[in-house]
Amino acid sequence: MTLTVEARQHLGGFRLDASFTAEHGVTAVFGRSGSGKTSLMRVIAGLSRPDEGRVVLDGDVLLDTGQNIFVRPYRRRFGYVFQEARLFPHLSVRSNLAYGQWFSRHRSRRDEFDRVVEMLGIAPLLDRQPDALSGGEQQRVAIGRALLSAPRLLLMDEPLAALDEERKAEILPYLERLRDEAGIPIVYVSHSVAEVARLADQVVLMQEGQVAAVGDPGQVLAGRRASALDRREAGSVLSGRVESVDAVNGLATVRLRDLCLLVPDAGLAQGAAVRLHIPERDVIIATTEPVGLSALNILPGTIHAIETDGDGAVLVSLACGGNIIASRITSFSATRLELQVGQAAFAVIKSVALQR
Numbered sequence: 001m002t003l004t005v006e007a008r009q010h011l012g013g014f015r016l017d018a019s020f021t022a023e024h025g026v027t028a029v030f031g032r033s034g035s036g037k038t039s040l041m042r043v044i045a046g047l048s049r050p051d052e053g054r055v056v057l058d059g060d061v062l063l064d065t066g067q068n069i070f071v072r073p074y075r076r077r078f079g080y081v082f083q084e085a086r087l088f089p090h091l092s093v094r095s096n097l098a099y100g101q102w103f104s105r106h107r108s109r110r111d112e113f114d115r116v117v118e119m120l121g122i123a124p125l126l127d128r129q130p131d132a133l134s135g136g137e138q139q140r141v142a143i144g145r146a147l148l149s150a151p152r153l154l155l156m157d158e159p160l161a162a163l164d165e166e167r168k169a170e171i172l173p174y175l176e177r178l179r180d181e182a183g184i185p186i187v188y189v190s191h192s193v194a195e196v197a198r199l200a201d202q203v204v205l206m207q208e209g210q211v212a213a214v215g216d217p218g219q220v221l222a223g224r225r226a227s228a229l230d231r232r233e234a235g236s237v238l239s240g241r242v243e244s245v246d247a248v249n250g251l252a253t254v255r256l257r258d259l260c261l262l263v264p265d266a267g268l269a270q271g272a273a274v275r276l277h278i279p280e281r282d283v284i285i286a287t288t289e290p291v292g293l294s295a296l297n298i299l300p301g302t303i304h305a306i307e308t309d310g311d312g313a314v315l316v317s318l319a320c321g322g323n324i325i326a327s328r329i330t331s332f333s334a335t336r337l338e339l340q341v342g343q344a345a346f347a348v349i350k351s352v353a354l355q356r
Ligand SMILES: Nc1ncnc2c1ncn2[C@@H]1O[C@H](COP(=O)(O)OP(=O)(O)OP(=O)(O)O)[C@@H](O)[C@H]1O
Pocket: 011, 012, 013, 014, 031, 032, 033, 034, 035, 036, 037, 038, 039, 040, 191
């Protein structure tokens, strides 16, 4: 799959001028509120026509303003999932799903229906009405309805944003299954680092209507892009594998290249691939190995870079066992510790969020 998107559009005082190419899997369109994520999705979906632009999926030209080509939204055969589930309130879950399938070329395929129902865990809900479902359940049905229309591409615009943390945690594993099993490319809008780190194969970082970076989640979400992120979430995203699980203490050892980190096990299986999100504000720098700390992860490394970051803050990147871990400290602390690039130091990690 190759999706090419180019869009230039004036929206009131806002100017969208963005282009990117997505290859496969989940492409996250990520950025702060107002950076233009939804405007870009609307162009991909065909819900708005840019002043200039192109949308091409696997050689099929869906929009080309230069050649006056505009394929209507329903003819693009994309599936959509929005913040709110937008189910038909008067139809049962089964009928909502059947409605999705009505648009599909596999209309008669009973097994496809069963497969989607099983994947999303919605079999017990089939005879209920939407108003008798939780927000997370409604959203799973909305995803099922979109999938059953046999889309060529699934567009998801902040599908978890309206849910509380518990419901998000409930639905994320289903989104992972969708990514791993459904084989449908997904463009996923989010402003949550945690979601993007967990789900995305590729990130398109939006900033003030433009694409500021495209690439691997770890690289794009690295600390130096903090200006585009919510400060609380900026940090390092590292990929690794569960090496062992200590069920007694509820901890798992995750190997990240030449480094091991202890994380809450959260039901992890040995060998599972995981991504870890380490917020840069939760990393302390020490110039000598600290003792008597409650932190589980104290990692030796070398200072790789020191960048001033405005507001009296300094971003220190530490090379630890083949990984780069970012720490945000005050410039006062950096001066007091006389930090220098190349110097040996320890990263003390206060919290690690685990993204399976
Ligand atoms: N039709 C329009 N007319 C005028 N301004 C618009 C229009 N559509 C979007 N905008 C403006 O464009 C900017 C980008 O909006 P957009 O919804 O694409 O951002 P976003 O990144 O999706 O934000 P959020 O995460 O808050 O949903 C905003 O400042 C918005 O007010």
